Amino acid sequence: MSPRAVFTISVFIDAGDIEIYTLKDLFAGQTHRCVIINGVSGVGKTAFIRQAFTELTSALNPEQYSFHSGKFDRDANVPYSGVLQVFRSAIETRVLTSIRKNPKLSRTWKVALERALGKNAQIILQALPQLELVLGKDVKPAPALSSPEEIVSRFLETFAALSRVLTD
Numbered sequence: 661m662s663p664r665a666v667f668t669i670s671v672f673i674d675a676g677d678i679e680i681y682t683l684k685d686l687f688a689g690q691t692h693r694c695v696i697i698n699g700v701s702g703v704g705k706t707a708f709i710r711q712a713f714t715e716l717t718s719a720l721n722p723e724q725y726s727f728h729s730g731k732f733d734r735d736a737n738v739p740y741s742g743v744l745q746v747f748r749s750a751i752e753t754r755v756l757t758s759i760r761k762n763p764k765l766s767r768t769w770k771v772a773l774e775r776a777l778g779k780n781a782q783i784i785l786q787a788l789p790q791l792e793l794v795l796g797k798d799v800k801p802a803p804a805l806s807s808p809e810e811i812v813s814r815f816l817e818t819f820a821a822l823s824r825v826l827t828d
Contacts, residue, residue: 706731726753740787747788747819750826755794769794776825779803780818788822 697705706729713727730745738744759766773795777784782802785792792799805811 726750728753743819744787747822747826748790751788751790754826756790759794766794770796772825772828773822776821777818778821780814780821783815783818784822 697709699705709729710727728746728749730742730749732742755769759769773791774781779800780802781795781799785795785799802814805814
């Protein structure tokens with residue numbers, strides 16, 4: 661299975677083309693949506709999206725929606741840094757906060773994550789160590805891989821599985 665088939669971006673928008681009505685159309689009738697906004701730094705992409713998100717959810721039940729953002733830092737030399745920021749935010753909001761409110765959900769989240777991640781859970785823990793609070797410390801190492809392509813493919817497949825758990 662190719663990485664592109666596993667982890668699909670719903671929409672990619674250049675910052676110059678953004679209008680709130682465009683975002684409303686993108687989210688109409690959708691239960692899960694990932695939008696990536698591209699543009700030079702300092703033009704107000706994040707501020708615009710925060711405002712648009714507030715407007716989009718104000719007429720609906722805001723408890724049903726969440727907004728997570730990440731910024732790619734070209735100088736940080738951390739692959740997928742922006743995506744990892746988004747996942748950290750989603751894990752904090754969706755998983756850890758729900759467990760704090762209702763500790764009985766810890767087992768539910770653990771089972772869901774173990775089923776989805778399987779033998780690749782360690783890959784997620786290396787990138788998102790806060791999930792150790794749910795999965796525990798005794799997660800077995802992922803099986804060894806033979807090629808760089810296989811490593812990237814497994815990484816993307818595992819993050820796609822995590823994404824499905826977080827959005828269910």
